[in-house]
Amino acid sequence: MRVVRRSVPPGPIMGAIVMSALAFTLIGVIIARSPYTHHNLEPEGYDRTELATLGEPASFEGLSLADPDHTTGDPLTDGRILFFANNCASCHGLTGQGATVGGDIDASDFNLSEFLQEVRKGPKGMPAFVEETLSDEEAERLFAFLEAIGQEGSD
Secondary structure (H helix, E strand, C coil): CCCCCCHHHHHHHHHHHHHHHHHHHHHHHHHHHCCHHHHHHCCECCCCCCCCCCCCCCCCCCCCCCCCCCCCCCHHHHHHHHEEEEEEHHHHHHHHCCCCCCCCCCCCHHHHHHHHHHHHHCCCHHCCCCCCCCCHHHHHHHHHHHHHHHHHHCC
Protein backbone atom coordinates (compact mmCIF):
# COMPACT_ATOMS: atom_id res chain seq x y z
CA MET A 1 0.00 0.00 0.00
CA ARG A 2 1.30 3.32 -0.99
CA VAL A 3 0.87 6.37 1.34
CA VAL A 4 0.17 9.60 -0.43
CA ARG A 5 1.35 12.66 1.40
CA ARG A 6 -0.17 15.91 0.49
CA SER A 7 1.82 18.98 1.20
CA VAL A 8 0.39 22.37 1.85
CA PRO A 9 1.68 24.90 -0.63
CA PRO A 10 4.02 27.45 0.96
CA GLY A 11 1.84 30.42 -0.01
CA PRO A 12 -0.81 30.13 2.73
CA ILE A 13 1.74 29.19 5.39
CA MET A 14 4.01 32.12 4.57
CA GLY A 15 1.01 34.42 4.39
CA ALA A 16 -0.08 33.38 7.87
CA ILE A 17 3.44 33.87 9.24
CA VAL A 18 3.79 37.30 7.64
CA MET A 19 0.35 38.42 8.86
CA SER A 20 1.09 37.21 12.40
CA ALA A 21 4.44 38.99 12.43
CA LEU A 22 2.88 42.18 11.09
CA ALA A 23 0.08 42.09 13.68
CA PHE A 24 2.54 41.40 16.50
CA THR A 25 4.80 44.25 15.34
CA LEU A 26 1.96 46.74 15.00
CA ILE A 27 0.49 45.87 18.38
CA GLY A 28 3.93 45.96 19.97
CA VAL A 29 4.69 49.36 18.46
CA ILE A 30 1.29 50.77 19.42
CA ILE A 31 1.56 49.60 22.99
CA ALA A 32 5.21 50.49 23.37
CA ARG A 33 5.09 53.88 21.69
CA SER A 34 1.62 55.27 22.27
CA PRO A 35 1.37 58.15 24.75
CA TYR A 36 -2.12 56.94 25.64
CA THR A 37 -1.13 53.62 27.21
CA HIS A 38 0.43 52.64 30.50
CA HIS A 39 3.83 52.41 28.83
CA ASN A 40 4.40 56.15 29.26
CA LEU A 41 4.07 55.99 33.05
CA GLU A 42 7.26 56.73 34.88
CA PRO A 43 7.79 56.80 38.66
CA GLU A 44 7.78 60.62 38.54
CA GLY A 45 4.58 60.82 36.47
CA TYR A 46 3.55 60.96 32.83
CA ASP A 47 6.24 61.25 30.21
CA ARG A 48 4.34 63.38 27.74
CA THR A 49 5.00 66.47 25.76
CA GLU A 50 4.19 69.64 27.67
CA LEU A 51 1.05 71.49 26.61
CA ALA A 52 1.65 74.62 24.60
CA THR A 53 -0.63 77.64 24.82
CA LEU A 54 -0.97 80.62 22.58
CA GLY A 55 -1.72 83.89 24.27
CA GLU A 56 -3.33 84.29 27.66
CA PRO A 57 -5.84 81.73 28.90
CA ALA A 58 -9.40 83.03 28.80
CA SER A 59 -11.37 82.94 32.01
CA PHE A 60 -14.88 81.51 32.03
CA GLU A 61 -17.54 84.20 32.08
CA GLY A 62 -20.93 82.65 32.58
CA LEU A 63 -23.23 80.94 34.98
CA SER A 64 -21.97 77.83 36.67
CA LEU A 65 -24.23 74.81 36.76
CA ALA A 66 -22.56 73.52 39.90
CA ASP A 67 -25.18 75.24 42.04
CA PRO A 68 -28.65 74.77 40.46
CA ASP A 69 -30.15 76.71 43.39
CA HIS A 70 -28.44 79.84 42.03
CA THR A 71 -31.00 82.35 40.85
CA THR A 72 -30.46 85.48 38.83
CA GLY A 73 -33.95 86.91 39.15
CA ASP A 74 -34.55 86.49 35.43
CA PRO A 75 -37.00 83.59 34.86
CA LEU A 76 -35.55 82.88 31.41
CA THR A 77 -31.97 82.59 32.68
CA ASP A 78 -33.02 80.68 35.78
CA GLY A 79 -35.10 78.30 33.65
CA ARG A 80 -32.13 77.74 31.34
CA ILE A 81 -29.97 76.87 34.36
CA LEU A 82 -32.60 74.41 35.58
CA PHE A 83 -33.02 72.92 32.09
CA PHE A 84 -29.33 72.00 32.00
CA ALA A 85 -28.89 71.27 35.71
CA ASN A 86 -31.70 68.68 35.66
CA ASN A 87 -30.34 67.08 32.45
CA CYS A 88 -33.40 67.95 30.36
CA ALA A 89 -31.12 68.90 27.47
CA SER A 90 -29.52 65.45 27.36
CA CYS A 91 -32.82 63.94 26.18
CA HIS A 92 -34.77 66.88 24.74
CA GLY A 93 -31.97 68.79 22.99
CA LEU A 94 -30.34 72.10 23.82
CA THR A 95 -33.48 74.12 23.11
CA GLY A 96 -36.17 71.50 23.74
CA GLN A 97 -36.37 70.76 20.02
CA GLY A 98 -36.32 67.00 20.63
CA ALA A 99 -33.47 64.54 20.33
CA THR A 100 -32.84 60.82 20.06
CA VAL A 101 -34.40 59.95 23.41
CA GLY A 102 -36.86 62.72 24.28
CA GLY A 103 -39.39 64.41 22.09
CA ASP A 104 -39.94 68.05 21.26
CA ILE A 105 -41.12 70.18 24.18
CA ASP A 106 -43.50 72.75 22.77
CA ALA A 107 -44.76 74.85 25.68
CA SER A 108 -47.66 76.11 23.57
CA ASP A 109 -49.13 72.56 23.63
CA PHE A 110 -49.90 72.74 27.36
CA ASN A 111 -50.33 75.13 30.26
CA LEU A 112 -48.29 75.34 33.46
CA SER A 113 -50.48 72.93 35.47
CA GLU A 114 -50.36 70.32 32.67
CA PHE A 115 -46.60 70.77 32.42
CA LEU A 116 -46.27 70.29 36.17
CA GLN A 117 -48.38 67.11 36.08
CA GLU A 118 -46.23 65.65 33.28
CA VAL A 119 -42.99 66.56 35.03
CA ARG A 120 -44.23 65.01 38.30
CA LYS A 121 -45.30 61.69 36.78
CA GLY A 122 -42.51 61.31 34.19
CA PRO A 123 -44.23 60.10 31.00
CA LYS A 124 -42.81 57.52 28.56
CA GLY A 125 -39.65 56.64 30.48
CA MET A 126 -38.85 60.18 31.57
CA PRO A 127 -37.79 60.36 35.21
CA ALA A 128 -40.41 61.74 37.57
CA PHE A 129 -39.35 65.01 39.18
CA VAL A 130 -40.95 65.02 42.61
CA GLU A 131 -41.35 68.19 44.70
CA GLU A 132 -38.10 67.47 46.59
CA THR A 133 -36.17 67.33 43.31
CA LEU A 134 -37.85 70.17 41.44
CA SER A 135 -40.01 72.61 43.39
CA ASP A 136 -43.13 74.20 41.92
CA GLU A 137 -41.31 77.54 41.71
CA GLU A 138 -38.44 75.94 39.81
CA ALA A 139 -40.92 74.22 37.48
CA GLU A 140 -42.50 77.62 36.79
CA ARG A 141 -39.10 79.06 35.86
CA LEU A 142 -38.40 76.04 33.67
CA PHE A 143 -41.78 76.48 31.97
CA ALA A 144 -41.04 80.19 31.41
CA PHE A 145 -37.78 79.20 29.72
CA LEU A 146 -39.56 76.70 27.48
CA GLU A 147 -42.20 79.30 26.55
CA ALA A 148 -39.49 81.82 25.71
CA ILE A 149 -37.50 79.47 23.50
CA GLY A 150 -40.74 78.34 21.83
CA GLN A 151 -41.55 81.95 20.97
CA GLU A 152 -38.00 82.51 19.67
CA GLY A 153 -38.35 79.49 17.38
CA SER A 154 -41.69 80.68 15.97
CA ASP A 155 -40.35 84.12 15.05
